[in-house]
Amino acid sequence: MNSRPDETEQALTDYLKGDSDLSAVYQTADKITAPEHLSARIKAMAREEAAQPRKHRNWFIPTALAASLVLAVIVYFTVSRQTVEQKVPPVAKQEQESTPAPQQQAPKVADNKPIQPKPQEKIVVKEPVPDHIKDLLQNTSRHDTADYAYPSAKELRSWSVQQWVKKIKQLRNEGKHAEAARYITDFNKYQPQQDIELLLEGN
Amino acid sequence: MEAWRDGEVRAFDQLFDRYRDMLYGYLVRQLGNPAAADEVFQDVWAALIKNRQGYTVRAKFRTYLFQIVHTKLIDYYRQFDRHSALSYEQHAEQLETASEEQDCPAAQVDQQGKLARLFSLLEQLPAVQRDIFLMHEESGLGLSEIAEVMNISRDTAKSRLRYAVEKLRRGMRHYQ
Numbered sequence: 154m155n156s157r158p159d160e161t162e163q164a165l166t167d168y169l170k171g172d173s174d175l176s177a178v179y180q181t182a183d184k185i186t187a188p189e190h191l192s193a194r195i196k197a198m199a200r201e202e203a204a205q206p207r208k209h210r211n212w213f214i215p216t217a218l219a220a221s222l223v224l225a226v227i228v229y230f231t232v233s234r235q236t237v238e239q240k241v242p243p244v245a246k247q248e249q250e251s252t253p254a255p256q257q258q259a260p261k262v263a264d265n266k267p268i269q270p271k272p273q274e275k276i277v278v279k280e281p282v283p284d285h286i287k288d289l290l291q292n293t294s295r296h297d298t299a300d301y302a303y304p305s306a307k308e309l310r311s312w313s314v315q316q317w318v319k320k321i322k323q324l325r326n327e328g329k330h331a332e333a334a335r336y337i338t339d340f341n342k343y344q345p346q347q348d349i350e351l352l353l354e355g356n
Numbered sequence: 357m358e359a360w361r362d363g364e365v366r367a368f369d370q371l372f373d374r375y376r377d378m379l380y381g382y383l384v385r386q387l388g389n390p391a392a393a394d395e396v397f398q399d400v401w402a403a404l405i406k407n408r409q410g411y412t413v414r415a416k417f418r419t420y421l422f423q424i425v426h427t428k429l430i431d432y433y434r435q436f437d438r439h440s441a442l443s444y445e446q447h448a449e450q451l452e453t454a455s456e457e458q459d460c461p462a463a464q465v466d467q468q469g470k471l472a473r474l475f476s477l478l479e480q481l482p483a484v485q486r487d488i489f490l491m492h493e494e495s496g497l498g499l500s501e502i503a504e505v506m507n508i509s510r511d512t513a514k515s516r517l518r519y520a521v522e523k524l525r526r527g528m529r530h531y532q
Contacts (some may be wrong), residue, residue, distance in 0.1 A: 164525055165518045169492075169499070175524050178470045179493050187380035191394055192372070195401045199360075199368040202405045 309339055317344065318352050357417050361408045372401065375421060382494040383425075386487055388479055392432065399428045415504060418495060422505040426487075433483065470531045477527040485520035488513060 167173050304312075312320075317340045324333035340349050359367030379400070383393035403424050414420075478486055488506075491497050497505065503513040 161518060161522050165514070165521050168517075168521050173521075175474070175521065175528065176493065178467075178474050178528070181467055182471055182475075184377060185381035185384050187376045187397065188394070191398060192376060195398065195405075196369060196372060198402060199372070199405050200365050202408070203363050203365045203368070 303335070310343055312343070314344060314347055314352065317349070321349070322353060357408075357411055357420070361411045368405070371417070375418075378494055379421070379425065382490050383429075385475070385478065385494070386429065386483070386490050387432070392436070396425075396428050396432050399431075400424050403428065416501070418497065419501045419504055422491060422495060422497065422501075426505050429487070437483075470528070473528060473531050474524065477524050480527075481520055481523060485516050485523075488517045489520045489524070492517065 164173070168175060317336065321333050321336050321340070324336065337349055340347070357371060360371060380393060380397055383396050384390055387393050387396065400421070404421070411420075478489070481489070488502055491502050491505065499513050499517065500510055503510045506513065
């Protein structure tokens with residue numbers, strides 16, 4: 154460059170301040186305007202874009218689906234395992250612990266057969282049956298629970314005390330204790346002022 | 357721009373009307389070819405339209421717009437004008453000799469003559485120096501903003517502008 158460094162620096166400073174002949178000359182140039190057809194095309198492009206619904210990113214939906222699926226599977230297996238653990242009776246657990254488990258020994262792989270996973274044994278949960286239910290079941294024959302026509306509520310409401318006592322006695326004599334118990338329950342409901350046991354003893 | 361990002365078409369129209377002539381003028385003078393300017397101009401606005409949902413306010417809109425322009429301009433040069441593309445990739449110091457002054461007799465001193473001479477000198481500048489000069493003249497961007505647009509340091513932007521101004525001054529000295 155022929156100009157001295159100070160002069161160059163000063164020229165740049167003046168130019169940046171807007172105090173420069175270069176800018177003055179440049180700004181006298183005619184302003185160039187964008188062609189109308191181009192402007193119209195770009196505005197139409199913008200309208201078209203704005204009319205489209207907001208797009209999710211391409212990975213958004215598949216990722217959300219995959220995440221939901223994985224979560225559902227994890228929750229399912231966790232809940233299943235917890236349910237099974239809760240249902241195993243303590244005795245069964247103790248037996249499992251005390252009994253030496255030959256299955257736990259490492260399987261021999263000498264014959265190179267693929268190791269098949271053992272199917273899980275079904276665990277049947279037996280809950281204790283209350284004594285009064287046991288008695289009822291023992292005293293009830295199949296015949297006892299067979300289909301019989303139990304009177305309607307309207308009919309029962311019209312029964313006299315004597316009818317109730319007669320019916321209950323009859324059932325007891327026939328050994329149909331469950332059915333008799335049902336009549337006694339209803340008798341107490343429809344004749345609350347009467348004592349059925351006293352009436353049965355009295356007759 | 358935020359209103360446009362949220363889908364207001366009128367906001368885009370206002371934005372476009374405010375910047376279109378400035379941007380188009382800058383491109384015509386930078387590329388020296390209205391057809392090429394049309395193409396880059398359209399690419400710039402298409403990119404802005406397409407990426408509206410990803411817009412975040414980080415700088416002035418003008419700076420954001422010129423960042424897109426700068427990218428599209430380099431794409432254009434890489435595709436059609438390897439020589440100009442090279443000028444963006446080289447250091448400013450290497451470009452210093454690219455436009456040696458040709459002494460011209462001071463034949464015309466009227467305004468039109470000065471203007472013609474200035475544009476002739478601008479055409480001879482390396483693309484990257486011309487770009488900085490035009491960005492400052494057409495859009496009013498300061499050195500820091502130009503540096504941000506071109507992803508260079510402020511000192512580099514200043515150095516490139518110094519070369520551009522000095523060459524233009526030297527070329528214009530018989531026309532003052």
